[in-house]
Amino acid sequence: MTTRDGGGAEPSDAFPTGTPSTGQLARGVRAAGMQPADRADAGAGARRAPRRARARGVRPRDIARVTLVIACFMLLILLAVFLLAFIAYLFASS
Amino acid sequence: MWTRLRIEDVRSIVHYLGLFVVIVGVLMVVPLVVALLSREWNPAIWFALSLGVTTSVGLAMSIVRPTEMGLTRKQATILTGLAWLVVAVFCAIPSYLSGNYLSYFDALFNAASSLTGTGMSLMNSFRPIPTSLSVWNSMMVIIGAQGIVLVAMGLGTISNLSGTGTLFSAEGHSDKIGPQVADTSRFVGIFMGIFILVGTVACTLILIVSDGFTPGFALLHGFTCAANAVATGGTTIMPTGVDYYRSTELNLVLSLLELTGTFSFALYFYMARKGPREFLRDIETRVILCWMAVVTVVLSIAFAGDGRFGSLEIFFDKGLFNLISAVTGTGYMTFTSSQISSVASSAVVFTLILGMCMGGATSSTAGGFKAIRMGLVVRSVVSEVRRTLMPAHAREVDRFYHFGEQELTPEMSRNVMLVIILYxxxxxxxxxxxxxxxxxxxxxxxxxxxxxxxxxxxSGIVTPGMPMGLKVCYFIQMLAGRLEFITLLTTLASIGSSVGYAVESSRLRRSIVGHVPVEIKRAWHGQRSGEGARTLRQGHGRADAAGERVHAPARGRRAGSPGAAADRRQCARGGIGFSGRTRGGGDDRR
Incomplete structure (x- = not known):
């Protein structure tokens, strides 16, 4: 087997025992209805549960949740900066 | 050896540059519509003219067909470097036509400033700019914050090409968050859009409720402020900047938006996949928070010791807002330029400088040499000290957390140091x-x-009346800082070497050299009379199929003759006898 960097390697070096062949992976990718550009990222997820792997992207609900979390984080950071500045100012002016 | 551009490279670069220019032209439809809706007839004419010129030139450039689809690494890097310059050239046209700038270069400076998120202006007018021009400025800031190439990818123009990874990294992005680069551009666009939308609503409400703006006017100002805060651009409609509003509530909302823009958008996407904990685990977040804490303490001490800004209220208004603006790379100021240069103490100005130089995270809208580089430098120093204390045969692997565990390699450390030194x-x-x-x-x-x-x-140096040399210097600094130096240096080096080769191999040069007397040539080469006669019977170099100069036999000898073979042997030994550049890139004229 030839690795991507051109060097030679035994199959056992490249993959753990029991890993499906390239053909099996390709069939998994085809079964998932993926485009060729998606194949590189398909990997093991495509082998076990191809459709789920494709659906593991970010949903609008996740984006809304993260936006809320980010807003909370930023508010906390701003409060921490204000508190630190206040303490440092009082300490320095005393 | 400097590799120069070949005709295939030029064709590809011109073609894709043309596509970028067409995109800029199409985007000019937005301010044109705004101008028509708000009955600004003169700006409508400026934008119609600019749209026509930009789209025509872009289409003409894109007609040049590349010999093969896709981009090589060299082409992608040079394309990115040139894209920022060429896009700025076309973005400056409406500003120049407005008559608010003394020269076209001033308008170009303004466009580059908006695109790079710097926010400095050479506008020669103290009147508020038209609504459509303000929208165009905000659009430039948003496009630049996301990245010109990334915007083009997000619009699907060049997303299916090979070489997009290099385009992506050449623009200063280092975190690919989706399976394809185009996914990254879409997610960055989505998050930026959400923040701008929420910010616009908040700013508009504040301006209506507390400042008494009319809804339409408040919406325009709110959008401009929010977009510039998220994109860390720092421009406003009013020439006096954000100080015009004098609203504490607005300043608080803008500070929050600035903070969202300074952290990594890729990290936000990663958080959506892996959970909020990733935010605090990331090395960039930790470095930014530490840096903020340090400069906050330094600024507090500086303000406490400065009698002119003595009160706590002024400290929060003038101090902290400007500090957050500096650390996030936004550039909103509640100081006037004259206050910075004459009233604020050196300690305050020094703290602002300290806050600015690091910037934000990679894949954020902020500039500077980025938090991850700062973090990796610290890790490298700590690792080196620890390694010195270890036994000689011990080997330590240093790791850091940035989208998962990563190993800190010596090459990584070298690259980080290199970019920081360039800054x-x-x-x-x-x-x-x-x-x-x-x-x-x-x-x-x-x-x-x-x-x-x-x-x-x-501090008030950037004005329309500043010397031309400084304008050019700051212009280059803005672009170089945005592209993180290597891309711009690669572009300049490649173009320089290509132009140099063209000059060197031109007929004019050969004819001039051919007419120079032999004695002068001997003197130039530092040879005595009679020495190196063969050097001066030199043949001219020619280009081989790979584009490199090969050695031609001396004039008067046929190729394959014994004399020519002797020349080749001497060349192989590194001796003199031929003109032009050797394969190894050295000049054999001794």
């Missing part, structure tokens, strides 16, 4: 030039750091 050199060059033109040293340093870190806080 420091740029800071120094701008500062020295400012001092040479007669400006105060602290102000010159502030302006230089502000331009290179794409921040925009100004």
């Amino acid at each position: 420091l050199i740029s800071f120094a060059i701008g500062a020295v030039l400012g001092v040479a033109y007669g400006y105060d040293a602290v102000s010159a340093v502030l302006e230089s750091v502000s331009c290179t870190a794409n921040c925009g806080i100004s």
Whole structure:
């Protein structure tokens, strides 16, 4: 087997025992209805549960949740900066 | 050896540059519509003219067909470097037509400033700019914050090509968050859009409720402020900047938006996949938080010791807001330029400089040399000290957390140091030039750091009347800082070597050299009379199929003759006898 960097390697070096062949992976990718550009990222997820792997992207609900979390984080950071500045100012002016 | 551009490279670069220019032209439809809706007839004419010129030139450039689809690494890097310059050239047309700038270069400076998120302006007018022009400025800031190439990818123009990874990294992005680069651009666009939308609503409400703006006017100002805060651009509709509003609530909302823009958008996406905990685990977040804590403490001490800004209220209004603006690279100021240069103490100005130079996270809208580089430098130093204390045969692997565990390799450390050194050199060059033109040293340093870190806080040096040399210097600093130097240096080196080769191999040069007397040539080469006669019977180089200069037999000898074979042997030994550049890139003229 030839690795991507051109060097030679035994199959056992490249993959753990029991890993499906390239053909099996390709069939998994085809079964998932993926485009060729998606194949590189398909990997093991495509082998076990191809459709789920494709659906593991970010949903609008996740984006809304993260936006809320980010807003909370930023508010906390701003409060921490204000508190630190206040303490440092009082300490320095005393 | 400098590799020069071949005709295939030029064709590809011109073709894709044309596509970028067409995109800019199409985007000009938005301010044109705004101008028509708000009955600004003159700006409508400016935008119609600019749209026509930009789209025509773009289409003409894109007609040049590349010999093969896709981009090589060299083409992608040069394309990115040139894209920023060429896009700025076309974005400046409406501003120039508005008559608010003394020259076209001033308008170009303004466009580059908006695109890079610096926010400095050379506008020669104290009147509020038209609504459509303001929208166009905000659009430039948003496009630049996301990245010109990334916007083009997000619109699907070049997303299916090979070489997009290099385009992506050449623009200063290092975190690919989706399976394809185009996914990254879409997710960055989605998050930026959400923040701008929420910010616009908040700012508009504040301006209506507390400042008494009319809804339409408040919406325009709210959008401009929010977009510039998220994109860390720092421009406003009013020439006096954000200080025009004098609203504490607005300043608080803008500070929050600035903070969202300074952290990594890729990290936000990663959080959506892996959970909120990733935010605090990331090395960039930790470095930014530590850096903020340090500069906050330094600024507090500086303000406490400064009698002119003595009260706590002024400290929060003038101090902290400007500090957050500096650390996030936004450039909003509640100071006036004259207050920075004459009223604020050196300690306050120094703290602002300190805050600006690092910038935000990679894949954020902020400039500077980025938090991850700062973090990796610290890790490298700690690792080196620890390694020195270890036994000689011990080997330690240093790791850091950035989208998962990563190993800190020596190559990574070298690259990080290289970019930081380039930033420091740029800071120094701008500062020295400012001092040479007669400006105060602290102000010159502030302006230089502000331009290179794409921040925009100004001590008043950047004005329409500043010397042309400084304008050019700051212009280059803004672009170099945005592209993180290597892309711009690669572009300049490649174009320079290609032009140099074209000049060297031109007929004109050969005819001039051919007419130079032999004695002068001997003197030039430092040879005595009669020595090196063969050197001067040199043949001219020619280009081989790979584009490299090969050695031609001396004039008067046929190729394959014994004399020519002797020449080749001498060349192989590194001796003289031939003109032109050797394969190894050295000049064999001794």
